Amino acid sequence: MAILASSNHLVRAPATAGPAWRQALRTAVRDPLELCRRLRLPAECANAAIRASRRFPVLAPTSYIARMEPGNPCDPLLRQVLPQDDELTAATGFTADPVGDLAAQRASGLLHKYLGRALMITTGACAVHCRYCFRREYPYAPSPAVGSRWSGAIAEIARDPSLEEVILSGGDPLTLGDAGLADLAKTLARIPHVRRLRVHTRLPIMIPERVTEELVAWLRGTRLTPVVVVQANHPRELDASVAAALGRLADAGIPLLNQAVLLRGVNDDLDTLVELSQRLVDCRVMPYYLHQLDRVAGASHFEAPVETGQRLIQGLTARLPGYAVPRYVREVPGAASKQPIA
Ligand SMILES: *Cc1c(COP(=O)(O)O)cnc(C)c1O
Numbered sequence: 380m381a382i383l384a385s386s387n388h389l390v391r392a393p394a395t396a397g398p399a400w401r402q403a404l405r406t407a408v409r410d411p412l413e414l415c416r417r418l419r420l421p422a423e424c425a426n427a428a429i430r431a432s433r434r435f436p437v438l439a440p441t442s443y444i445a446r447m448e449p450g451n452p453c454d455p456l457l458r459q460v461l462p463q464d465d466e467l468t469a470a471t472g473f474t475a476d477p478v479g480d481l482a483a484q485r486a487s488g489l490l491h492k493y494l495g496r497a498l499m500i501t502t503g504a505c506a507v508h509c510r511y512c513f514r515r516e517y518p519y520a521p522s523p524a525v526g527s528r529w530s531g532a533i534a535e536i537a538r539d540p541s542l543e544e545v546i547l548s549g550g551d552p553l554t555l556g557d558a559g560l561a562d563l564a565k566t567l568a569r570i571p572h573v574r575r576l577r578v579h580t581r582l583p584i585m586i587p588e589r590v591t592e593e594l595v596a597w598l599r600g601t602r603l604t605p606v607v608v609v610q611a612n613h614p615r616e617l618d619a620s621v622a623a624a625l626g627r628l629a630d631a632g633i634p635l636l637n638q639a640v641l642l643r644g645v646n647d648d649l650d651t652l653v654e655l656s657q658r659l660v661d662c663r664v665m666p667y668y669l670h671q672l673d674r675v676a677g678a679s680h681f682e683a684p685v686e687t688g689q690r691l692i693q694g695l696t697a698r699l700p701g702y703a704v705p706r707y708v709r710e711v712p713g714a715a716s717k718q719p720i721a
């Protein structure tokens with residue numbers, strides 16, 4: 380896309396290198412020093428980032444970095460991707476598998492927690508490493524070749540007639556190519572009891588070029604009812620190119636939902652959450668969930684108290700139409716659904 384081609388002279392992959400989004404994935408910043416240099420941050424930030432990135436490396440696409448304010452170590456977008464010393468401090472109650480994912484494995488790469496819905500870990504790869512990610516410690520299996528890698532999960536879905544909805548998750552399923560995903564959708568559509576195909580992805584926010592014609596085509600073309608759930612946590616993530624990408628999905632009639640995570644120092648403030656909901660609705664994305672932080676090791680500095688979340692939801696309810704107020708939920712291992720808090 381124009382943004383990449385014009386503002387980043389380091390991107391000079393030949394035309395044969397594949398679609399723009401693949402180049403954006405390849406040229407994403409992986410070096411904590413480079414991230415700090417680009418944003419003109421002080422050396423303390425860089426040193427801390429180097430220390431804390433050893434457990435979970437830095438990953439941030441350049442188009443996302445371009446939305447950050449240079450020189451501001453507290454920028455709410457930066458805070459989501461910049462490793463901090465706080466990550467290295469052990470905090471009681473913060474563990475490697477806070478949501479019981481390992482206990483919910485039904486087949487290789489298939490999690491089944493809730494009635495009617497099963498979640499496929501399609502890949503361990505993401506376009507970004509969110510420092511608060513609840514799967515930051517998840518033991519992703521090395522991916523075998525496409526084709527065979529999902530066969531166990533697909534067999535399990537076919538065997539269980541209660542599974543009406545398949546959620547493609549990861550990692551981020553849209554780090555995979557459209558040909559493979561279209562094939563997967565075709566395979567799932569052949570299972571008579573599957574009705575809906577949901578995609579959990581942060582790619583349209585991180586690398587909006589990922590919303591290609593091919594992607595829209597297979598999402599529209601499947602017998603299954605598609606639902607795309609994105610993750611934006613701050614209104615500034617939704618710039619014009621992201622709005623255009625979401626518009627391409629909305630124009631195709633694909634229902635769009637957003638889940639945000641309540642993050643201290645990012646969006647734990649009423650004006651920010653009001654503006655996030657407004658921007659989402661303008662982009663034809665319905666606010667779905669506001670998640671209480673999952674207590675994953677290394678993320679304790681992102682936790683906002685439940686009372687704060689409840690107060691924020693009250694504020695949103697007073698200021699916005701009902702459809703623009705997300706449900707405030709938390710995930711409780713072993714529970715039959717996400718648990719409403721307010
Ligand atoms: C969150 C989640 C879902 C989806 O839950 P919804 O409330 O339907 O959005 C499904 N499976 C797993 C394992 C989940 O973690």
Ligand code: SF4
Pocket residue numbers: 505506507508509511512513514515549550551581
């Ligand atoms: S995009 Fe989702 S899965 Fe990937 S690092 Fe962020 S929170 Fe984790």
